[in-house]
Amino acid sequence: MNSSALRQWQTHFKTFLIEGSNEDALAAQISTAGMADARTRLQVYRNAYYMRLEEALAYYFPVLLAVLGEGEFGRHMAAYIRACPSTSPSVRDLGDHLCDWLERQGFPLWADLAALEWAALIAFDAADAPALSPAVLAALPAEQWPQLHFRCSPSLSFPAMNSNALSVWRAVRAGRHPPQLKAATSAAIVVWRYRGRVMAVSIDENERCLLDGLRTGESLETICDRLPCRSAADAEQIVATILQRAFRHEWLVAIDLR
Amino acid sequence: MPPSPIRPALPISSPCCPERMAADSQRAASGFGLGLRPAFYQDAAEGKVAVDWLELLSENFMVDGGNALQVLDAVASRYPLALHGVSMNLGGSEPLDTAYLDRLAALDERAGAVRISDHLCWTRHGGHYLHDLLPLPYTDEVVEHVARRIEVVQGRLGRRILIENVSSYAECAGGTMPEWEFLSAVASAANCHILLDLNNIVVSAHNHGFDALQYLHAVPADRVRQLHLAGHSEQGPLKIDTHDHAIATSVWTLYVQALRRFGPVATMIERDDHIPPLPELVQELDRARVIAQGACVA
Numbered sequence: 195m196n197s198s199a200l201r202q203w204q205t206h207f208k209t210f211l212i213e214g215s216n217e218d219a220l221a222a223q224i225s226t227a228g229m230a231d232a233r234t235r236l237q238v239y240r241n242a243y244y245m246r247l248e249e250a251l252a253y254y255f256p257v258l259l260a261v262l263g264e265g266e267f268g269r270h271m272a273a274y275i276r277a278c279p280s281t282s283p284s285v286r287d288l289g290d291h292l293c294d295w296l297e298r299q300g301f302p303l304w305a306d307l308a309a310l311e312w313a314a315l316i317a318f319d320a321a322d323a324p325a326l327s328p329a330v331l332a333a334l335p336a337e338q339w340p341q342l343h344f345r346c347s348p349s350l351s352f353p354a355m356n357s358n359a360l361s362v363w364r365a366v367r368a369g370r371h372p373p374q375l376k377a378a379t380s381a382a383i384v385v386w387r388y389r390g391r392v393m394a395v396s397i398d399e400n401e402r403c404l405l406d407g408l409r410t411g412e413s414l415e416t417i418c419d420r421l422p423c424r425s426a427a428d429a430e431q432i433v434a435t436i437l438q439r440a441f442r443h444e445w446l447v448a449i450d451l452r
Numbered sequence: 453m454p455p456s457p458i459r460p461a462l463p464i465s466s467p468c469c470p471e472r473m474a475a476d477s478q479r480a481a482s483g484f485g486l487g488l489r490p491a492f493y494q495d496a497a498e499g500k501v502a503v504d505w506l507e508l509l510s511e512n513f514m515v516d517g518g519n520a521l522q523v524l525d526a527v528a529s530r531y532p533l534a535l536h537g538v539s540m541n542l543g544g545s546e547p548l549d550t551a552y553l554d555r556l557a558a559l560d561e562r563a564g565a566v567r568i569s570d571h572l573c574w575t576r577h578g579g580h581y582l583h584d585l586l587p588l589p590y591t592d593e594v595v596e597h598v599a600r601r602i603e604v605v606q607g608r609l610g611r612r613i614l615i616e617n618v619s620s621y622a623e624c625a626g627g628t629m630p631e632w633e634f635l636s637a638v639a640s641a642a643n644c645h646i647l648l649d650l651n652n653i654v655v656s657a658h659n660h661g662f663d664a665l666q667y668l669h670a671v672p673a674d675r676v677r678q679l680h681l682a683g684h685s686e687q688g689p690l691k692i693d694t695h696d697h698a699i700a701t702s703v704w705t706l707y708v709q710a711l712r713r714f715g716p717v718a719t720m721i722e723r724d725d726h727i728p729p730l731p732e733l734v735q736e737l738d739r740a741r742v743i744a745q746g747a748c749v750a
Binding site: 196197199200201203204205207208211212222223224225226227228229230232234235236238239242243246247250279280281282283284285286288318319320321322323348349387390 | 511512514515516517518519520521522539544545546549552574576577578579580581582583584586588589593594597621622623624625626627659660661687688689690692
């Protein structure tokens, strides 16, 4: 068997695992020695493929599983696994496209939950970075503050929600009966890791605007200019309040003086 | 999400003193270990697991930060570690994943691993990881193909790796040699070591109707550096490598024969489902210690 034949064997096997459409052709290439026929042998691999990956998705998306129930979760995850085969050596990354896929399938509420659980997983394993002490900012002359650029925690993300997914997520994680998942006014949340625990809280439009600006490298002055508020004095007060919260939650890890 | 380079932010464990390294090396070469699983991360991090060494699933620790790397650093300071992967794709027909190898090399550097192993199989095709240990055709051409890929891996990691025999449920009819000849030929051609999984031999022997002892006696003894013990299940006419039961009698019996043939070899238990309380697993490992003492004395 040369390299071309090996590639063909693997193409046939992979097609069988994912699609199951070429069972007869592949079975003809299987040794029939022993106590089971070729189809029985091949089905072990195909069943294991879907079971293993569904179990992985259940492990990484427990809130979605709790909301959908095992039967419905299994059906949709099987379809997802078939549509979006893994491209990462780690099965942890299998759910990378689940939110987008659910959205495309017409399940925006489930997509919200998947986005939240994916953000939580990313936060859980994000790079470590010591939190910025407010003393570092306090030590800088106040006239420099408008030009400061902050760096956010690598674990921080802001999935947009159009549902009450955050309430559902919190209830399931706390072992409480979750409220019914339903559409709600569009709102931002922030997900991050705080001293080893993944946290998520709602943020208002000003907070989202400021954190998003900080994350993309804007100075405080630039961010103040485009905050949705009435006056520069209002903006400064809002920024000060949000920064206090950011320090308290350890959303910031460094100040860049440019 | 494609892997990105590890950016360790926590301090890496302090280098061991030479005496400690020599002692660890001895413990890891012939001692008894367990596969580290999340169920006892905490106990292992606190040094409360009574084993000589631990085996980590490499892919579980290929992350940028957080709890996994804290656990890694803690256990690395207390136990010799072996890295065991499932995604190297040694038998694949497309190029090796160099980003994966880079992450494995970084993990090895951080963990100070005493061994690195993966499976004699293929796991990726057409850019997709299939997260299973899939069977290769046993032919001379495939021996050469896999051996050349192992050489590339060993060059990248700067060390010899161990290749593990997998359980299989189907064999390619185009094969020209039995599995044990294939394993031996690949190890010889690549000049690598062998991680012999005795449960996998028992499972495959049942599924394909060969003699497990014949397999054992055909494996080159000087290349075997580690043994895996595990439990399996039965599904219709086939045995399935589920790692969800205690070690079967047939595997213990083969273990005695393996010790007589290979002498004292690092031995560990893999348990991935229905994981019992840690003391129960350690007790099962103690049974391996007792068997090893008896077999090696005899």
